[in-house]
Amino acid sequence: MGTVVAPPAGRVVHFLQRTMWSYSSSLWAYHRNAAGQLSSGNTTVRGTRLLAELCLPDFALLSNARMSRPMTVGKRPPILDRNLNKTRGSEVSLSAFAFLFSEMLQYSQKRVSGIQDLEKKRVCAGAALSDLGYRVGVRMLELILFRERNAKRETRVLGVLYFINTTVWKSLFGKPADSLEKGTDNDDEYMISDNDPLITKYISVPREMSSLNCGAFIAGIVEAVLDGCQFPARITAHSTGSEQFPSRTTILIKFDKSVMLREKALDAGR
């Protein structure tokens, strides 16, 4: 009997990783195809192609077991190697995002359960979502300013709010927000409203949790952008649904005292 020569451990691990990765992502593609993507006619084709594309490294690895360099999937370079400035074709499937966001929400809920009672849990699920949004917002601000041709540092309250209302909203959701209003009671309060927020498109909040607004995620993004522009503020999300727009969400912005003082000084210096 000849001796069996074991392949180097690293390569085996690598092979397993690659195979498992392909397997899990092709499974994901299958589910997407089977359960998620009936809306447009050619999705079956697209889904199948995706499946094939994802299986590709698997087959290549089987036929060429000596290969040690990981293959790129399909023709697209990895996300970190792509040009940051390119926005065309960088959109994300809404279905994929909806599933991810759904998991994020369940995670936020799970993380806070057991420690607080139900009443606090709702608040905390919102707070956890807003934390996640904050992390997105910090990065989005950098990216938007990098991509923007005539980017500048906003110094005035209205300027930065307009920037959020149009530029930030457009790059996140593909359309500007539906309204930007000043609070009637307080000078330091502003409201940005979206009639049909993209992220809550498929979410029905059960009645017993009606105080939870999933727009808290957007509130977190807005908070990060304002923080990054040196406009510290307290941001909350509220459901302001009407007959016409049942899922309308209003982001309430209450600026810090220092911001209002600076605004006054700038007004006086004019």
Added chain:
Amino acid sequence: MLHAVLIISKAGGLVFNKDFGSGIARLTVNEYLVLAGTVHGVHAITAQISPVPGSSGLELLESDTLKMFCHQTQTGIKIVIITDAAHTGHDANCRRIYELYADYAMKNPFHTPEMPIRAELFDAGMAKLVRAINS
């Protein structure tokens, strides 16, 4: 005219049912549960007794006054619609319902798979769809 919609989970449990037709006798919730279990069982049996191997299960049950159409998805969920005999386009209707299910039930973080569907947006979408079908 579409009279009723049932969605049966892959284990045979009724996760959604709604009556739409007016002026017809309605089943109680218990009767619907029994109906769902029966359809699930009969579907499995029909697939078994088919003389042609690889056959799918029951698809259309037709009588003088009604048609019951059953659409089984890749994931094993059954969408059953009960219509009058003159109705056409059952398969397309089931696909539209499946689309609603995929969008407003599966992508809803508050929905647990295999459990009854309680989502306002799903109900609203369903009402809108049935209105469009029946008008």
